[in-house]
Amino acid sequence: EVQLQESGPGLVKPSQSLSLTCSVTGYSITSNYWGWIRKFPGNKMEWMGYISYSGSTSYNPSLKSRISITRDTSKNQFFLQLNSVTTEDTATYYCAYSYAHRFDYWGQGVMVTVSS
């Protein structure tokens, strides 16, 4: 079974960059799609973007100028970087395995607070 685990700092200062790692076991990230989704306080969920089996990426236009998703296939990990964060980026961040336009497996999530 696919297992995903997010890691990264839980507190980021405004204007800095948020960097998270998703470590995957049980499946190679060189297959299918691997995404980042965040859930804001109050239940709203936002798809942030994905990196594909080939390394191509797709981002939510609302984030396009600030987001980057990369990967390290040797470690079976993929990464999220979100630049110039504000308090509005405070959320729980999830990485997920995506197959056929759906999210089959999710990590446990990491809560990130943007605050000085």
Place this chain on the structure above:
Amino acid sequence: DVVMTQTPVSLSVSLGGQVSISCRSSQSLVHNNGNTYLSWYLQKPGQSPQLLIYKVSNRFSGISDRFSGSGSGTDFTLKISRVEPDDLGVYYCGQGTQYPLTFGSGTKLEIK
């Protein structure tokens, strides 16, 4: 972006009862390839979301047949029958037809 509107925001049901959750999209979710990529997810308290239903009516691996999905075009429904205590949480619909992918705002299910 495709806006997903879920109703109700919350509902309370007795154990053993049945509930329905509605999800409407601002545009048709029929993909160019003929598939309709509408999924349902459940986030139980303290857990990450889990996939229940994909492509409108297909149950994901290990999901009880008490969960059923239906609908077409822009109008979709999730039904939960014989509600159990483990069903409580927040239910989301999500569309995978058009980028950016979008989710409904969630329906919180409480057990009476």
